[in-house]
Structures are given as C-alpha cells and as structure tokens.
Amino acid sequence: MLRIRKVKTKSGSTAVQVVQYAGHSAKIVKHIGSAKDDIDRELLISKAQEWIEKYTLQSNLFPEQKQNVLIVERSECVRVTHDFAYQFFRS
Numbered sequence: 001m002l003r004i005r006k007v008k009t010k011s012g013s014t015a016v017q018v019v020q021y022a023g024h025s026a027k028i029v030k031h032i033g034s035a036k037d038d039i040d041r042e043l044l045i046s047k048a049q050e051w052i053e054k055y056t057l058q059s060n061l062f063p064e065q066k067q068n069v070l071i072v073e074r075s076e077c078v079r080v081t082h083d084f085a086y087q088f089f090r091s
Helices: 038-056 083-090
Strands: 002-008 014-022 025-035
Touching: 002 038, 014 038, 025 038
Parallel strands: none
Antiparallel strands: 002 014, 014 025
C-alpha cells in the first residue's frame, strides 16, 4: 500500500514522497518534490495523491472536493471587466 510521507530536509524544506512500507523500513517509490511553505506543500501532497490514484488505478475512498484556488501573491491582474455589475443590473 502506497502512502505519502513528508520529510524535513537540511535546507528547511519539506520533501513529499510516495513510499511503500515493509516492516519498519520505507521504500521510496516516487519523489514528488520539495516545498518551502505550507501552500506549496499542500499542492505537492495533492499531486502525490493524484499520482497514487493513477499508479494504482484505484481512486481514493474519501475523495476531497476539488476547489479552484487563486493564490493572490502569485497572480497578476491582466484586465478588469464590469460583467458582474452588468449582469446584476440587467436582471
């Protein structure tokens, strides 16, 4: 059975790995990546869960609701429209 493991690295990052435990040892099946903050760590954990579902061809028993998340610090405003106000006053 594959599990997601989070390990602190020397640089202070958190490594996200997909591992398979056999007794008291863990065999690393896939290294997903390293994250410096909580937002990146959560994104890597969701990528690891998706990878496990594709690798084992089994879906999660309790799937989380997928949400569209906008990270404001990493976003750029390209243009602004007044569509919401138009729709509101039109109705």
